[in-house]
Amino acid sequence: MAESEHHPITEQVSDDELKFISVAGNIGAGKSSLTGLLAKHFGWEPFYESVDDNPYLSDFYDDMRRWSFNLQIYFLSSRFRHQKQMLQRPGRFVQDRTIYEDVEIFAKNLHEMGLMSDRDFENYQALFSEMAHYLKPPGLLIYIRAQVPTLVKQIQQRGRDYENTIRIEYLERLNRLYEDWIDRYPHEKLIIDTDDLDFVNSNEDLGRIIELIEQRLFGLFN
Ligand SMILES: Nc1ncnc2c1ncn2[C@@H]1O[C@H](COP(=O)(O)OP(=O)(O)OP(=O)(O)O)[C@@H](O)[C@H]1O
Numbered sequence: 001m002a003e004s005e006h007h008p009i010t011e012q013v014s015d016d017e018l019k020f021i022s023v024a025g026n027i028g029a030g031k032s033s034l035t036g037l038l039a040k041h042f043g044w045e046p047f048y049e050s051v052d053d054n055p056y057l058s059d060f061y062d063d064m065r066r067w068s069f070n071l072q073i074y075f076l077s078s079r080f081r082h083q084k085q086m087l088q089r090p091g092r093f094v095q096d097r098t099i100y101e102d103v104e105i106f107a108k109n110l111h112e113m114g115l116m117s118d119r120d121f122e123n124y125q126a127l128f129s130e131m132a133h134y135l136k137p138p139g140l141l142i143y144i145r146a147q148v149p150t151l152v153k154q155i156q157q158r159g160r161d162y163e164n165t166i167r168i169e170y171l172e173r174l175n176r177l178y179e180d181w182i183d184r185y186p187h188e189k190l191i192i193d194t195d196d197l198d199f200v201n202s203n204e205d206l207g208r209i210i211e212l213i214e215q216r217l218f219g220l221f222n
């Protein structure tokens with residue numbers, strides 16, 4: 001029997017109430033790592049964003065202005081498909097980054113930096129607002145906050161070649177947009193500062209994060 005079927009927090013919660021939780025955060029903050037660890041702990045299925053099979057990412061980092069619209073449309077479509085699959089399939093899920101971050105953080109930043117034209121941004125936003133009618137927010141959004149030096153260290157540690165062109169200013173801008181967005185985010189959220197937490201290598205640090213999440217899930221669903 002799957003671990004989730006015995007999990008004290010989720011066994012009495014209906015699927016409708018807690019279909020999925022999501023991990024949000026800047027590039028290199030540790031979302032994919034935490035998504036995997038939470039999926040294992042709760043016995044839920046992880047949904048990762050499209051990176052290795054992404055046909056635009058490498059070109060985008062080479063020439064952001066040329067590829068910004070293409071990449072944003074690709075991510076939007078891929079995350080919308082994931083969202084639909086999570087709502088349709090039986091079981092519970094942990095999602096690596098939300099569809100809201102595409103719009104509120106990445107596309108907005110590219111437009112503000114002049115790397116996406118007004119007409120492309122308006123076109124993109126109009127598409128998102130049509131899609132938004134079919135979206136359901138996560139049962140809990142976990143924002144993992146990390147300062148830029150931590151992000152840089154972790155991006156370097158991961159070592160994706162095409163991310164070598166990411167500049168400090170780009171990460172700072174994204175962090176500012178994240179703070180603005182999380183402040184306005186109207187649904188259930190939990191903010192975790194991870195600069196001093198090594199949940200990848202320390203079971204104790206991971207345990208502290210899981211405890212915070214479990215306390216919130218208990219509060220929400222019991
Ligand atoms: N809290 C942490 N402490 C130490 N190392 C970490 C922590 N979080 C993540 N890492 C390491 O940092 C690197 C980047 O993490 P990860 O790929 O999970 O980030 P991400 O937020 O999913 O990035 P992206 O936005 O690019 O998908 C990995 O090598 C991971 O092992």
Ligand SMILES: Nc1nc(=O)c2ncn([C@H]3C[C@H](O)[C@@H](CO)O3)c2[nH]1
Nearest residue numbers: 027051071072075101102106107163
């Ligand atoms: N421009 C842009 N828009 C997005 O919606 C988006 N979502 C993720 N990413 C980039 C960040 C990492 O390099 C890599 C993995 O997260 O993909 C994005 N880039």
